[in-house]
Amino acid sequence: MRHPLVFAGALAGFLGVALGAFGAHALAHTLAAAGMTEVWHTAVLYHLIHAVAVLWAGGAGLRRARTAGWCWMIGIILFSGSLYAMALTGWRPLGYVTPLGGLALLAGWAVAAIGAVRGDSTI
Template sequence: MSQNIIIITGAIFGMLSVIFGAFGAHALKKTLSNEQLKSFETGVKYQMYHAIVLLVLGFNSEYTSQSIYWCFSIGILLFSFSIYGLVLSDAKGKKIRFLGPITPIGGLLLIVGWVLIIINSI
C-alpha cells in the first residue's frame, strides 16, 4: 500500500466527516431526535478520528501495513456508515435493521487496526 493512497484515503474520510458533520448539525437538526443526532455525531467523530490516524500513518510508513490500512478503512465504512444508515432510516420510520449487526463488526475492525499498530511498533 503506497503512502499516497493511505494519505488520500484519510483525507477523503476526513473531508466526508466534515461534510456529514455539517449535514447533521444543520440539515438534520430539525429532523432527528436528540438521541438520533447523538448517534449520528458518534459516527462522524469515529470517522474523523480514524481519518486522522490514516493521515498520520500515511506520513509515518514505518508504523503501518496493508492490514492496518484495510482494518481502518473497512472499519470506518462498516461502523460509521452503518450508523448513518440506521439513524437516517429510523428518522424516516423504516429502520434498516440488518445494519445493526454491521456496526460492531466495524468497531471490531477499528480495534484490530489499533492492535496492529501496537504490534508493528514493538
C-alpha cells in the same frame, strides 16, 4: 497514485467534516425527531478520529502502519457507515453491522501496537 492511504484518509476527513455539518444543520430536526442525534454524533466522532489515524498510517510508510490504516478505513465504512445509514433510515437491523466495523477499528489499533512493540512503527 503515490499515496493511496493518505488520499483515503484525507477523503475520510473531508467526508467526516461534511457529514458532521450536514447532521448539525440540514438534518438536525430530522435526527432529533427520530431520536438519532446521538447516533449521528457517534458516527462522526469515530469517523474523524480514524480519518486522522489513517493519515498517519499513510504517511508512516511502514507495512504494519499501512495494514492498520486499511483496517481503520474498513472500520470507518462499516462502523460509521452503518450508524449514518441507521440514523437516516431508522432501520435498526443496520446496527448488526456496527460491531463488525468496531472490530476492524480495534484490529487497526492492535496492528499499530504490534508494530510499535516490534519496532517497525513510528508511533
